[in-house]
Amino acid sequence: MAKRIQDGKLLYHVTAVKNLESILRKGLLSRKDVEDKGLGNNLVDIADQDIIKKRKELGIFQFVPFHFFEPTAFTGIVFKSHPNESFCSITILRDFAKQQNFQICTAHPLSQNPVAEVMSYNEGFKAINWEKAEERNYNDLISKNACMAECLATSPVTPDDFFMIYVANDGTQDYVENLATDILGNYKFDICVNTTFSKA
Numbered sequence: 461m462a463k464r465i466q467d468g469k470l471l472y473h474v475t476a477v478k479n480l481e482s483i484l485r486k487g488l489l490s491r492k493d494v495e496d497k498g499l500g501n502n503l504v505d506i507a508d509q510d511i512i513k514k515r516k517e518l519g520i521f522q523f524v525p526f527h528f529f530e531p532t533a534f535t536g537i538v539f540k541s542h543p544n545e546s547f548c549s550i551t552i553l554r555d556f557a558k559q560q561n562f563q564i565c566t567a568h569p570l571s572q573n574p575v576a577e578v579m580s581y582n583e584g585f586k587a588i589n590w591e592k593a594e595e596r597n598y599n600d601l602i603s604k605n606a607c608m609a610e611c612l613a614t615s616p617v618t619p620d621d622f623f624m625i626y627v628a629n630d631g632t633q634d635y636v637e638n639l640a641t642d643i644l645g646n647y648k649f650d651i652c653v654n655t656t657f658s659k660a
Contacts, residue, residue, distance in 0.1 A: 466590040470551045470623060471526035471611045474535055476504035477546040477632060480625075484643045487616025488550060491515070492522045504545060506538045514569045520578055523563065523612035526552065528588075530626075531656050532607055533598045547657050548636070549626040556621060557581060557611050564588070568608035573601060578612070619644055626654035 473488060482503060483489075491512060494500055515521045527534070530549055538547065564584025567576040579587060593606035619640075627633050636651050 465529045465593050468529060469554055471528060471554055471557055472530045472549045472551050473524065473526045474538060474547055474549050476506065477548050477627070479503050480548065480636060481639060481643070484619055484640060487618040488524050490522050490524050490615035493615045506542060511569055518565070518569060518576070518578055520565060520612050522615060524615050524617050525610040526613060528609060528611070533604055534608065546628060546632060548632070549657065550622055551624045551626065552613070552617065552621055553623050557613065560614065562614065563612040565610040565612060567605040571605035573605070619647060619649065622649035624650045624652055626652055626657060628657040629653060
């Protein structure tokens with residue numbers, strides 16, 4: 461039986477493999493930091509402009525969003541809108557997020573039923589509608605919005621903070637391992653194949 465989302469140990473941030481060189485050099489940055497540092501032209505942009513606008517309104521533009529499981533509805537949309545890109549997921553431990561006092565957005569930022577709220581990690585975790593999230597029913601708006609709750613990490617999240625990078629296949633695994641070695645030398649995180657990102 462699949463583990464409940466609520467009981468998971470990891471948080472996930474999906475990005476294009478092409479972005480990994482910059483991420484390994486500069487850390488995983490918030491959208492605000494990417495814009496402030498003028499790095500946007502060098503990265504594959506998978507963000508939704510309406511969500512970016514809402515993040516600014518909610519005051520969370522300066523954080524790095526992580527989801528509580530994969531694949532999400534967002535992952536599916538990204539795959540369809542970028543059919544020629546390879547994707548991966550950078551993960552961190554939930555315990556690390558809790559220790560670092562990261563915040564939580566209790567539903568999809570655009571959610572109106574219920575309205576997404578930004579809370580401390582402990583408060584936000586309790587406030588997520590886990591029962592609806594476990595349904596993973598993207599035809600039900602409440603369930604879909606609950607599935608898209610976010611953990612908001614302080615930018616930057618450095619490679620020392622990474623737990624694992626999931627990639628689509630063995631070839632990409634070899635590429636990322638070589639890239640990480642070239643940039644970081646020794647690194648603490650694992651790089652593993654997860655067919656979620658294969659688009660198969």
